[in-house]
Amino acid sequence: MHLTESQLDDYLIGDLAPEAQSHLDACKHCQALLAEAAAPLANFREVTLAWAERRSATLPLVPAAKPSRATARLGWATAFAAALAIGVAVPVMHHAGVSSHPVAATETASTEQIARDNQMLSAIDNELNASTSSAATYGLQTTLTSEPSRTHVTKVQN
Amino acid sequence: MTDLQDSDRVTDAATELDDIEALVRTYRPRVLRFVTFSIGDPDLAESITQDCFLKAYNGRASFRGDCAISTWLTSIALNLVRDQQRLQKFRFWRQARATAIDVTDAASFLPSHESSPESRILAKEQAAHVQAALEQLSPNQRTIFLMRFSEEMDLSEIAAALKMPINTVKTHLHRALKSVRAQVGNAQ
Numbered sequence: 001m002h003l004t005e006s007q008l009d010d011y012l013i014g015d016l017a018p019e020a021q022s023h024l025d026a027c028k029h030c031q032a033l034l035a036e037a038a039a040p041l042a043n044f045r046e047v048t049l050a051w052a053e054r055r056s057a058t059l060p061l062v063p064a065a066k067p068s069r070a071t072a073r074l075g076w077a078t079a080f081a082a083a084l085a086i087g088v089a090v091p092v093m094h095h096a097g098v099s100s101h102p103v104a105a106t107e108t109a110s111t112e113q114i115a116r117d118n119q120m121l122s123a124i125d126n127e128l129n130a131s132t133s134s135a136a137t138y139g140l141q142t143t144l145t146s147e148p149s150r151t152h153v154t155k156v157q158n
Numbered sequence: 159m160t161d162l163q164d165s166d167r168v169t170d171a172a173t174e175l176d177d178i179e180a181l182v183r184t185y186r187p188r189v190l191r192f193v194t195f196s197i198g199d200p201d202l203a204e205s206i207t208q209d210c211f212l213k214a215y216n217g218r219a220s221f222r223g224d225c226a227i228s229t230w231l232t233s234i235a236l237n238l239v240r241d242q243q244r245l246q247k248f249r250f251w252r253q254a255r256a257t258a259i260d261v262t263d264a265a266s267f268l269p270s271h272e273s274s275p276e277s278r279i280l281a282k283e284q285a286a287h288v289q290a291a292l293e294q295l296s297p298n299q300r301t302i303f304l305m306r307f308s309e310e311m312d313l314s315e316i317a318a319a320l321k322m323p324i325n326t327v328k329t330h331l332h333r334a335l336k337s338v339r340a341q342v343g344n345a346q
Binding site for chain 2: 005013037040041059
């Protein structure tokens with residue numbers, strides 16, 4: 001019994017049963033049928049590869065660099081970090097009595113604005129220095145550095 | 159295969175992947191063929207193929223060496239094709255006939271060592287019939303057909319690349335072959 005069309009397809013697919021394979025190995029008729037069925041596929045493979053080789057030869061050898069996904073992710077991470085920083089800084093400064101405007105306008109701030117900001121920060125430093133005693137009453141101790149704006153507050157060790 | 163042989167194979171592949179020019183020279187025609195005949199738009203296929211090599215080069219550290227480089231590249235190309243399908247950025251095969259692929263000229267560029275003028279004509283005709291049959295297949299069938307009969311991937315590789323059971327892959331291939339046989343038979 002010769003192979004059916006479905007069995008010939010099984011062979012082409014790479015799934016022929018061992019018994020059918022044994023028959024095929026011994027049967028010239030089935031081998032001819034198989035060759036007939038396989039020819040269009042082999043011709044398609046060769047002709048399309050020849051086509052693609054010609055087409056590929058017209059393209060630049062090294063693809064134009066585009067930002068990789070990793071770079072894109074880095075960009076998103078930077079944007080996220082910046083958004084997070086603003087999100088944290090604004091409420092903290094607001095809580096401390098500082099307007100958020102100087103922070104947001106850092107890049108475009110005029111000299112006049114910078115001077116006003118510095119004045120305000122000095123006033124805050126002075127206020128903090130003056131409140132050392134009241135801080136101590138809450139179990140906190142201030143450690144002053146040479147720069148008034150870098151005041152560190154540390155917990156008193158009992 | 160021993161661990162040492164595995165390690166050598168991964169190292170060889172990694173070296174090959176480091177040289178993008180050699181990588182492109184060796185594999186681009188095959189990737190371009192796969193993408194072109196998957197989507198039916200040669201211009202878009204060029205762009206996707208270039209993306210595929212950039213992606214492969216940028217992600218070469220992730221290549222584990224558990225398949226051939228050509229199979230790995232085909233899998234990357236497949237994902238890019240599917241991304242495009244999802245985003246509907248390209249015209250599907252049936253709508254892309256205006257920019258249809260003309261492979262008939264390519265037959266004259268086939269290696270001449272074995273082909274007479276008659277066999278070239280036959281090759282050209284049969285390739286055109288298969289191409290016509292491909293147009294009638296679903297995107298999945300077309301992809302699977304190309305993986306098997308153009309890229310010569312085996313069933314397990316196709317199943318792994320598509321995350322599809324092997325029996326489903328076989329079913330698609332049987333249907334695709336019936337369609338090809340009908341197209342070639344009608345033409346004769």
